[in-house]
Amino acid sequence: MARSTVLTTKTINARKRKSTGGIDDSKGVDASNKRRRTIDTFFSPQVTIVTNQGDDAIPTCEHVSLNSEQVRVLQMVVQEEKNVFFTGAAGTGKSLLLRAIIQALRRKYAKKPEVVSVTASTGMAASNIGGMTIHSWGAVTPGMHNIDRQISCIKTCKPAFKRWKETKVLIIDEVSMVDGQLFDTLAKLAVQLRKKTEKPFGGIQLVVTGDFFQLPPVTKSGEEPFFAFESEAWKRCIDHTVTLTQVYRQKDTQFVELLNELRRGTISPSAQQTFTSLSRPLPPLPSGILPTELYPLRAQVDRANSTRLAALPGALRTFTARDTGTHQKVLEQMIVPAQLVLKSNAQVMLVKNVDERLVNGSVGRVLGFFTIASCLASVGSPPSSQEDGAKPKSTASASGSQESSPGASASSKAGGAVRNVQVGADGRTPVFYYRPMENKENARDTKPLSASAKGKVKDEERYPLVEFRTAQGTEVVLVVRDEFRVEDNEGKLLARRVQVPLVLAWAMSIHKSQGQTIQHVKIDLRSVFEKGQSYVALSRAASLDGLQVLGFDPKKVKAHPKVIEWSSTLETHTSADTDRTPAVEGH
Numbered sequence: 245m246a247r248s249t250v251l252t253t254k255t256i257n258a259r260k261r262k263s264t265g266g267i268d269d270s271k272g273v274d275a276s277n278k279r280r281r282t283i284d285t286f287f288s289p290q291v292t293i294v295t296n297q298g299d300d301a302i303p304t305c306e307h308v309s310l311n312s313e314q315v316r317v318l319q320m321v322v323q324e325e326k327n328v329f330f331t332g333a334a335g336t337g338k339s340l341l342l343r344a345i346i347q348a349l350r351r352k353y354a355k356k357p358e359v360v361s362v363t364a365s366t367g368m369a370a371s372n373i374g375g376m377t378i379h380s381w382g383a384v385t386p387g388m389h390n391i392d393r394q395i396s397c398i399k400t401c402k403p404a405f406k407r408w409k410e411t412k413v414l415i416i417d418e419v420s421m422v423d424g425q426l427f428d429t430l431a432k433l434a435v436q437l438r439k440k441t442e443k444p445f446g447g448i449q450l451v452v453t454g455d456f457f458q459l460p461p462v463t464k465s466g467e468e469p470f471f472a473f474e475s476e477a478w479k480r481c482i483d484h485t486v487t488l489t490q491v492y493r494q495k496d497t498q499f500v501e502l503l504n505e506l507r508r509g510t511i512s513p514s515a516q517q518t519f520t521s522l523s524r525p526l527p528p529l530p531s532g533i534l535p536t537e538l539y540p541l542r543a544q545v546d547r548a549n550s551t552r553l554a555a556l557p558g559a560l561r562t563f564t565a566r567d568t569g570t571h572q573k574v575l576e577q578m579i580v581p582a583q584l585v586l587k588s589n590a591q592v593m594l595v596k597n598v599d600e601r602l603v604n605g606s607v608g609r610v611l612g613f614f615t616i617a618s619c620l621a622s623v624g625s626p627p628s629s630q631e632d633g634a635k636p637k638s639t640a641s642a643s644g645s646q647e648s649s650p651g652a653s654a655s656s657k658a659g660g661a662v663r664n665v666q667v668g669a670d671g672r673t674p675v676f677y678y679r680p681m682e683n684k685e686n687a688r689d690t691k692p693l694s695a696s697a698k699g700k701v702k703d704e705e706r707y708p709l710v711e712f713r714t715a716q717g718t719e720v721v722l723v724v725r726d727e728f729r730v731e732d733n734e735g736k737l738l739a740r741r742v743q744v745p746l747v748l749a750w751a752m753s754i755h756k757s758q759g760q761t762i763q764h765v766k767i768d769l770r771s772v773f774e775k776g777q778s779y780v781a782l783s784r785a786a787s788l789d790g791l792q793v794l795g796f797d798p799k800k801v802k803a804h805p806k807v808i809e810w811s812s813t814l815e816t817h818t819s820a821d822t823d824r825t826p827a828v829e830g831h
């Protein structure tokens with residue numbers, strides 16, 4: 245019988261994806277960013293992050309130091325090897341801390357990287373930290389609680405069986421969405437598969453994080469969720485709970501207080517008044533980028549995107565995916581669509597990681613549609629003077645960026661994209677740079693294209709040229725087709741899609757927005773259907789000024805009573821001091 249029915253999805257750039265967690269792991273990071281390397285000691289750890297603090301929602305890159313709460317958790321996990329659950333409200337830096345922990349563990353176990361397993365409850369959360377879903381990791385069949393049957397299935401999946409036996413540290417992110425029964429099953433499997441029956445979780449060190457006030461486990465309609473913290477295994481295995489208390493996402497204390505009320509589902513009349521008053525439209529951004537719209541339902545997201553697209557002038561361009569494989573039905577779950585329909589000026593989001601600048605989630609605007617050949621001719625800076633007299637618009641940051649460096653053209657074609665395309669005075673047409681390769685001096689400055697890039701020149705398809713906002717400013721990129729693969733747990737290919745890795749990005753679902761910080765956001769709460777959903781949506785906003793709320797209804801802002809009760813028992817033991825001493829408790 246089948247092992248897990250949960251499938252892993254990879255793109256051919258999976259190796260690149262590992263380096264895009266937002267931590268300075270030094271690969272592909274600007275020289276300026278390398279100055280202050282990250283977790284060299286536990287006591288002054290610094291993490292490079294991409295923040296969205298700019299007025300125009302332009303992300304910037306900065307180094308942050310972990311606060312004392314975060315450092316304490318890092319120590320407990322990495323030095324003291326404790327089983328830790330760390331939690332905290334939205335924006336308290338759980339994800340940032342988790343990335344720091346993963347990096348520190350990878351360094352600690354550099355000679356045996358397979359002993360650190362990085363997982364999350366959902367595919368989206370897993371891809372944010374370069375991991376896999378907990379189901380895929382363990383080859384666990386969802387809903388099956390017969391341990392013997394699970395074990396027989398797992399033993400047929402050699403990579404998963406090996407993971408169960410070799411893992412020393414298991415990380416689980418977004419634990420609020422892990423079903424309690426699954427947590428119990430995992431603990432029993434660990435004990436039996438590792439034959440260390442006396443040790444909880446078979447002796448695997450657990451690092452678990454999430455906020456139970458956010459999205460709950462998915463249940464059949466009308467069924468009560470059974471949270472991970474209610475499971476037997478949780479009580480036996482989680483030795484330390486740490487609550488992070490400093491909110492970073494929102495700087496405004498009034499907003500932080502309002503979000504706290506939302507989190508607990510207790511809305512005061514003044515909070516209600518404030519949220520209701522946020523129904524006013526947001527002023528347009530100078531860049532022309534519209535606020536991201538969040539909706540509870542996928543159908544609403546699709547409708548909002550289609551309406552915006554229809555309102556744009558110009559012809560539609562349709563990119564039809566090239567699908568192959570024996571199990572093409574699984575491609576339906578893929579974020580990259582079978583039919584991608586675009587127009588010039590459409591707002592789009594990249595759905596794959598290319599490097600630290602261009603990541604899954606980068607938002608931009610389509611400038612037009614061009615062939616690879618026309619864009620490769622306009623990459624980088626002009627060799628000496630400009631051939632056609634067009635004024636190239638600078639698309640890279642000025643400060644010593646790699647884009648304008650001599651080798652830019654050689655490195656510009658990075659998996660599914662022609663990077664750093666220079667556009668002319670109209671702001672949307674690639675300029676043409678003539679590079680006389682016979683001249684040795686110039687040849688050194690304008691390296692020939694890689695063999696793979698040369699091969700692509702034959703491709704006459706016109707692709708979207710997109711101006712992305714990046715941590716360094718903006719970058720114009722021709723986004724070409726890329727390969728997305730769906731594999732079973734043993735890495736066997738089930739289906740493959742070759743498609744332009746973009747989706748329309750005027751709107752997204754609240755589920756997909758989890759974990760993000762959004763500067764300008766318009767949230768429609770009228771169809772909210774889950775506890776925690778309103779809180780997740782509203783807590784994505786960085787400020788009240790950048791937040792528009794439609795359909796705010798205090799009756800729909802609910803926290804689950806079991807979560808409220810459980811968290812109150814935590815708080816009675818927690819010493820969250822004002823001086824930011826870690827709120828640590830042992831059970």
Ligand SMILES: Nc1ncnc2c1ncn2[C@@H]1O[C@H](COP(=O)(O)OP(=O)(O)OP(=O)(O)O)[C@@H](O)[C@H]1O
Pocket residue numbers: 293294295296308309310311314332333334335336337338339340341455492493758759760761783
């Ligand atoms: N020690 C720190 N110093 C400065 N900024 C920080 C620090 N920790 C986190 N941040 C910033 O705070 C913001 C929110 O962090 P993060 O996304 O990790 O929070 P979170 O707790 O995971 O939120 P959510 O539960 O909503 O996913 C990010 O922009 C992050 O870079």
